[in-house]
Amino acid sequence: MSQGKRVGIVGAGNVGATVAYSLAMLGACHEIILRDNKMDVARGKALDMSQAASAVRSHTVVKVAEDMSDLVNCDVVVITAGSPRLPGMSRDDLLMINAKITKEVIQGVAKYSPNAIIIMVSNPLDAMTYVALKESGFDRSRVIGMAGILDSSRMAAFIQEKLGYGGGQIRASVMGGHGDDMVPLPRYSTVAGVPLTDVLSDEQIEEVVTRTRHGGAEIVGHLKTGSAYYAPAKSAAIMVDAILKDTKQIHPCAVCLDGEYGYSDVVSGVPVMLGANGAEKIIEVTLNDTEKEMFKNSCASVQELIDTLNTNNFFEGE
Ligand SMILES: NC(=O)c1ccc[n+]([C@@H]2O[C@H](COP(=O)([O-])OP(=O)(O)OC[C@H]3O[C@@H](n4cnc5c(N)ncnc54)[C@H](O)[C@@H]3O)[C@@H](O)[C@H]2O)c1
Numbered sequence: 001m002s003q004g005k006r007v008g009i010v011g012a013g014n015v016g017a018t019v020a021y022s023l024a025m026l027g028a029c030h031e032i033i034l035r036d037n038k039m040d041v042a043r044g045k046a047l048d049m050s051q052a053a054s055a056v057r058s059h060t061v062v063k064v065a066e067d068m069s070d071l072v073n074c075d076v077v078v079i080t081a082g083s084p085r086l087p088g089m090s091r092d093d094l095l096m097i098n099a100k101i102t103k104e105v106i107q108g109v110a111k112y113s114p115n116a117i118i119i120m121v122s123n124p125l126d127a128m129t130y131v132a133l134k135e136s137g138f139d140r141s142r143v144i145g146m147a148g149i150l151d152s153s154r155m156a157a158f159i160q161e162k163l164g165y166g167g168g169q170i171r172a173s174v175m176g177g178h179g180d181d182m183v184p185l186p187r188y189s190t191v192a193g194v195p196l197t198d199v200l201s202d203e204q205i206e207e208v209v210t211r212t213r214h215g216g217a218e219i220v221g222h223l224k225t226g227s228a229y230y231a232p233a234k235s236a237a238i239m240v241d242a243i244l245k246d247t248k249q250i251h252p253c254a255v256c257l258d259g260e261y262g263y264s265d266v267v268s269g270v271p272v273m274l275g276a277n278g279a280e281k282i283i284e285v286t287l288n289d290t291e292k293e294m295f296k297n298s299c300a301s302v303q304e305l306i307d308t309l310n311t312n313n314f315f316e317g318e
């Protein structure tokens with residue numbers, strides 16, 4: 001199934017290189033093409049990874065794109081180009097700088113890999129997914145943002161830490177945008193099938209929810225020079241693998257809504273069925289009034305960023 005598949009990765013920094021490494025170790029595709037402005041860094045990492053793939057007898061080869069035109073006929077392209085935040089910054093502070101980079105690289109992707117499925121990673125994630133959608137002109141099913149798998153995994157890890165058991169058996173659920181007002185859903189979270197509310201107190205659940213919302217900043221605070229990359233990269237690799245293998249499994253992903261949950265023309269994180277055609281189906285789960293209100297606030301935050309781009313005539317001339 002994965003034979004002959006080609007994955008492009010734009011941005012060979014911490015996240016991009018780790019996505020590439022993860023895919024190469026899985027043997028998820030035949031070729032990975034790394035593109036970064038820092039050509040020598042990309043070259044060095046591609047060589048290093050191809051040698052690691054060889055060590056584990058993986059058929060994946062990792063190459064470098066001299067420019068965007070080498071990113072031709074990719075099945076999936078992962079976009080991690082852009083600045084990460086530093087301590088004291090919010091993801092939204094990256095809006096204008098990363099929107100410019102996203103615009104430029106997406107135009108290249110649309111030109112050279114017109115049939116690709118784009119997985120956005122750069123922050124602020126939901127707004128960058130919106131930019132990628134508009135700049136590519138692709139159907140919304142082919143422009144998908146990575147955040148929900150990461151945020152849910154973080155929530156699961158924090159639940160495990162609180163409980164002291166259940167690792168690998170925890171299914172946590174997070175919807176909404178990838179910002180401080182994301183929507184962790186304890187009601188849809190379980191430990192080996194047992195509702196979270198049966199094993200943690202309300203107070204403990206609230207602590208998990210708050211820590212999940214600030215999970216990215218917690219790591220930025222420790223690293224100081226950038227943001228998380230192991231869990232983000234693995235989450236993106238899971239999406240790539242699901243698409244290449246046409247698994248039809250459901251993962252929380254950021255997509256442009258078109259009436260789902262009562263919203264349109266705004267990107268938010270929702271459960272999505274991933275397959276060979278990208279986001280093949282959006283699942284609408286039942287939210288109670290409190291959850292609906294949180295989802296509404298989260299969509300409003302993403303909408304504000306889109307409005308800022310429009311106010312700055314970012315999409316003008318298209
Ligand atoms: N969605 C998420 O959950 C999530 C998680 C982690 C990081 N991120 C975001 O991903 C982005 C990358 O993070 P990182 O830690 O890998 O940063 P990084 O600085 O390590 O890597 C970014 C890379 O992009 C490259 N780049 C910049 N402009 C480019 C261009 N026009 N063409 C090609 N390459 C270009 C840089 O040279 C650099 O190597 C950041 O915006 C970060 O906030 C998102």
Ligand SMILES: O=C(O)C[C@H](O)C(=O)O
Nearest residue numbers: 085091123216217227228
């Ligand atoms: O926190 C960040 O800025 C990076 C990423 O969005 C994350 O959640 O780890």
